[in-house]
Amino acid sequence: TLWLLHGWMDVGASFQFMVDHLSQTHHLIAPDLRGFGLSQAQGVDHFVFPDYMADLDALLRHYQPEGQIDLLGHSMGGNVVMMFAGARPERVHRLINLEGFGMPRTTPSMAPGRYRQWLNELQAMDAGDMNFKTYPSLDAVAQRLQKTNPRLRLDHAQFLASHWAQPTAGGQWALLGHPAHKVVNPYLYRVDEVLEIYKRISAPTLVVEASDDSLSQWWKGKFTLEEFHERLKSVSNLKMATLQDAGHMLHHDQAEALAKLLEDFLA
Numbered sequence: 001t002l003w004l005l006h007g008w009m010d011v012g013a014s015f016q017f018m019v020d021h022l023s024q025t026h027h028l029i030a031p032d033l034r035g036f037g038l039s040q041a042q043g044v045d046h047f048v049f050p051d052y053m054a055d056l057d058a059l060l061r062h063y064q065p066e067g068q069i070d071l072l073g074h075s076m077g078g079n080v081v082m083m084f085a086g087a088r089p090e091r092v093h094r095l096i097n098l099e100g101f102g103m104p105r106t107t108p109s110m111a112p113g114r115y116r117q118w119l120n121e122l123q124a125m126d127a128g129d130m131n132f133k134t135y136p137s138l139d140a141v142a143q144r145l146q147k148t149n150p151r152l153r154l155d156h157a158q159f160l161a162s163h164w165a166q167p168t169a170g171g172q173w174a175l176l177g178h179p180a181h182k183v184v185n186p187y188l189y190r191v192d193e194v195l196e197i198y199k200r201i202s203a204p205t206l207v208v209e210a211s212d213d214s215l216s217q218w219w220k221g222k223f224t225l226e227e228f229h230e231r232l233k234s235v236s237n238l239k240m241a242t243l244q245d246a247g248h249m250l251h252h253d254q255a256e257a258l259a260k261l262l263e264d265f266l267a
Helices: 012-019 049-063 076-087 108-126 138-148 154-164 191-199 214-219 225-232 255-266
Strands: 002-005 069-074 092-098 165-167 173-175 205-210 238-243
Touching: 002 049, 002 076, 012 154, 012 255, 049 076, 069 076, 076 092, 076 191, 092 255, 138 154, 138 173, 154 165, 191 225, 205 255, 214 225, 225 238, 238 255
Parallel strands: 002 069, 069 092, 092 205, 205 238
Antiparallel strands: 165 173
């Protein structure tokens, strides 16, 4: 079984283009993570990484209570699968991380400001100020996806839009993402703990990066590829690859090349 975990503000159907190019037969499971797509998240005001890990654990108990799985995650999902593989190494046969970098290093002195930001954003969400923008049509949603990723083909954007949004009673199209996903995590990202988790990953691990350096675009030097690569030295059985002419959504930009890379690794 190959499990596919999507990233932030994405859905399981996002992997379809890559799946279309898989030549071998796989049993694929690609859930919508809680609060995204068709997965509901009632009565919550923020999300943390352990939530996604626990959901994956519960889904595994339901669909495959014994044995090992091949596990792939993109972006946020890449972080989740790395943490899960360190917490339950006996369950993972092969591990694939697509652009799941983690977060910049934090210090304890940042905690008061982080909690203050979290409280302010909870207040803003209660006031409705954290809601996602709506769009007048499904085509407008597709155009929004293409604006974010200029490499995305129109037909692919239209397919994704149909899974990424739904019509509202007012005639608009709303994104299928809970606004609580916009609330900052109240807990600091502790790199030392992450490295201990990485050390316990026993599965052969493939980390795939895009030729576009997403980290430099996002963090402006606060967190770099070099720092991420240094963290990866804690993973004992690691292989790395780079896909050319691809951005962060590399499973959209180079779906066929990625599928070939995955099949070679899984074989």
